Amino acid sequence: MSGPGQLWSELQSLAQSDPSEFKEVTAKIASQLTGAESSMSGQQASFVSNLAKSFQEASQTGSMSSLEPPTSQGQNPGGGGSAQSSISAGPDNDSLFQQIQSIISNALNSASSSTTSST
Secondary structure, eight states, X not given: OOOHHHHHHHHHHHHHHOHHHHHHHHHHHHHHHHHHHTTOOHHHHHHHHHHHHHHXXXXXXXOSGGGSOOOTTSOOXXXXXXXXXXXXXXXXXXXXXXXXXXXXXXXXXXXXXXXXXXX
């Protein structure tokens, strides 16, 4: 599975090379995160909800700014929802992070396979 850094790089590349595909991919990620959130509670549900909102905003703007980590003032440069939230790493959250990574990776993989098949 791709690491978070590689996924981030692929999203950035897609945003620059094919903005309309980026919007589709981020909308798909937002939708899947919202679906995953329904089976969660508490801090995990809140984290995933905020993340889904950030991806939804990215799908509307075509920009990575809503996915940027917050600046030192606690706001991201885009002024929208932040993909970062206060949730700590640990055994309970490892599966959550893996699930999020899988959702993003699958959306990117389906985008790259549809792009290569259409060329």
